[in-house]
Amino acid sequence: MWDYNDKVMDHFLHPRNVGEVKDADGVGQVGNMSCGDALKLSFKLDKDGKICEAKFQTFGCASAIASSSALTELIQGMTLAEAEEVTNKNIVDVLGDLPEAKLHCSVMGMEALQAAIANYRGEESDTEHEDEHAGRIVCKCFSVTDTKIRNTAIDNNLHTVEEITDYCKAGGACGSCLEEIQDILDGLWKEKKTESTSSKQTEFLSLPLIQRVLKVQEIIDSEVKPMLEQDGGGIDLIDMKDNVVFVKLTGHCASCPSAGVTLKSGVEAVLKDCLFPEIVVENV
Amino acid sequence: MTDKKLIYLDNNATTAVAPEVFEAMRPYFCEQYGNPGSIHAFGGSIMSKIEHAREQVAALIGADRKDRHGKFTEVIFTSCGTESDNTAINSALRACPKKKKVIMSAVEHPAVFTLGKDLEKRGYPVSYVPVDSSGCLDMERYEEMVDTETAIVSIMWANNETGNIYPVEKCAEIAHRYGALFHTDAVQAIGKLPCNMADSQIDMLSLSGHKLHAPKGVGALYVRRGIRFRPNQIGGHQERGRRAGTENVASIIALGKAAELALHSIKEENTRIKMLRDRLETGLCANIPKAKILGDIENRLPNTTLVGFEAIEGESILMMMDRLGICASSGSACTTGSLEPSHVLRAMGVPYTIAHGAIRFSLSIYNTQEEIDFVIQEMPAIIAWLRNMSPFWKK
Incomplete structure (x- = not known):
C-alpha cells in the first residue's frame, strides 16, 4: 500500500x-x-x-x-x-x-x-532523441541508457542506485544492471568533484593577491589559531606564491618536535578544506 | 473505512482466522503458557496438544503413516510456507551433496523462485521449467531437464496468481525415475484441493497456516518417512531435532484446528465457492469489454480468477476498488514496489497491454453472492473511468 x-x-x-x-x-x-x-x-x-x-x-x-x-x-x-x-x-x-x-x-x-x-x-524532442536513445543501454528491462542515467543523476543530484531507480526506473526490474549503475554514479561524481575543485582553484588563483591574502588570513585567524593556541602555540602568515602558503609557527609550536605534523595535518588540512585540495603549506 | 462494508477477495494473500480457530488457540497465551519441552505437567502436558494438532494436519493431507510409537512424524511444524520451502530444498541439497542440480517451474512463488536465484549465485545449476501462454508446464522440456545429477525438483501444486493446478504426481514420478527428490509448494492447494499423501509419490510438501484460516506465522512441512532429511534450523531437540526452536504452541494448535475445518470445507470450496468465482468471471466479462481470463481455465483452483483489463494499470484499478471496500491483488508492477509485471505473467508471455491491468480475485468460504454481485455491479464503471484516461484505449 x-x-x-x-x-x-x-x-x-x-x-x-x-x-x-x-x-x-x-x-x-x-x-x-x-x-x-x-x-x-x-x-x-x-x-x-x-x-x-x-x-x-x-x-x-x-x-x-x-x-x-x-x-x-x-x-x-x-x-x-x-x-x-x-x-x-x-x-x-x-x-x-x-x-x-x-x-x-x-x-x-x-x-x-x-x-x-x-x-x-x-x-525532435530532447528527451526522445538525445537522452533516451543516446549512449549505451544499461538497463535492458526499461531501455535506459548511460546518458540518461548520468543526466538524471546530475539534474536531481542523485548519488545512490536506489535514487536512480526511483527517478528513471533503471535497475528496477531484474536488477542485473545495478552494479553498472553504481559504477556510472561513482565515475560521474568523481569527475564532478575534480571538475569543481579544479574550478575552485582557478577561481581562487584569479583573485588579486591582496584578496587571496585576506582570505587565507581570515581562515588562519578563525580556524587555525584557536586550534594552536590550545597548546600555547601560534602562527603567522608570511607569504603566498601560486598554491603555496608560507607560514611561521610561533610559541610552543616553533620548538615542538611535532611541528611538521601540525603543519600538514592541522594547518594544511584546514586550508585544503576551506579553499581547494591542491593548496600546500610550508614553514619558513 | 468504518462505514463501508469490506469485501475481501484477496484470500490467496491471506485469510481471516476462523472464529473456531481463534477460540482453540486462545487459552495458550495467558493460561496454558507452559513450554511443551518442560518436565513439569503444566508445560509438558501441552506436548499432547501439539501431537493432536499434528494429527489434524496429517489428516488434512492424508499422511496417515505412524511410527512405531503411534505418532504422525511426517509433519514438521515451521514458521511459514517460506520456511517449509527453504527447508525442503536446502535439506535435499545437503542430504545428497554429490548431486547439485535443482529444477523448479518458472512460475514458482518467490519463496521457492528467489531461493532458486540465490542457489544459482552460490554455484548450483538451477533449471526453470517454462510454461505456455495459459501457464501450463512444458512437460516435454521438464523431462529433458531431469537427469541423475538432479538433487531435487520443486514444482508448486497450484499457482498463487493464476490458480493453475500443476500435475505434481506426474512430475514426482518423472523425478523419481532419475532418483531425484520431489517437493511441492502446496501453500495455495491445501484446503482447496483433496490431498492424499499416503497414496502419493511426493516426497516433501509445504503448507501455510494463514492461507487456510489459521493465523500468520505458522506452517508445516510434510517429509515422507524414509527420506533423508537435514534440518534448516539448528538448536534444541524440538520436532525430533528436525526444526529447532520452542514450538509456537498457540499457532500450531490453531493450524491443527484450521486443518480439521478445512477437511470439511473442501467440498464447499469446490461447489459454492467455485460457483461464485464463475459467476464473478462471467459477470465481469459480460459487462466489461476487453476483459480476459488469464490462466488454464479448465484446470484451476476453485477460488481464484485472474482477469486482465486491457489498456489500464493495476494499481489504479485496485485503488479505485479499495475506495469501495473491495480488496483484491494485482500482478502489476506498481503495486509491489517492483517495476515490472510479475515473473509469472512474464513467463506466460502475457502481452503488456493486459499484464499491467491484471487483477486477481481470490475467494474464501466467507464470501457471499451478494458481495460478488456488488463487485460485478461496480467494476464496469471503474474500468471505464480509467480507460477514458488512457492513451492506449481505443473507444
Missing part, C-alpha cells in the same frame, strides 16, 4: 484536464505500455503565446495520473519559455510529496512537457 497524501489522492480521484486538446499546438507522448506507464500531453497557446489549455491522457498508477493532472494545472498560463523551465520537482511540489519509488511519475510529466514543446517547435 502506498502512502499517498490527500493532494495526490485528490488529483487521482478528481483528475483535472483529462483528454486531448482539439487542434493542439503541441503534443508529446512519453513512456510506453511495456514500461507500465505512459503520458500523452497536449496544449494550446493563446494569442500572447501562453498556454491556455492543457490536457492529458495517462496509462499508469495513481501517482502517474496525479502527476499528469498536477502538470496540466501547473503549466496553465505559462509561456513556453517558462514551461521549458518546469522540472519534476515543480510537479512534486504541486502534489506536496510523492513516495520515493514513485518519483519517476513526476519525471514522466516533465518529459512529456518537453516533448510537447519540442513538437510545437517542430524539433
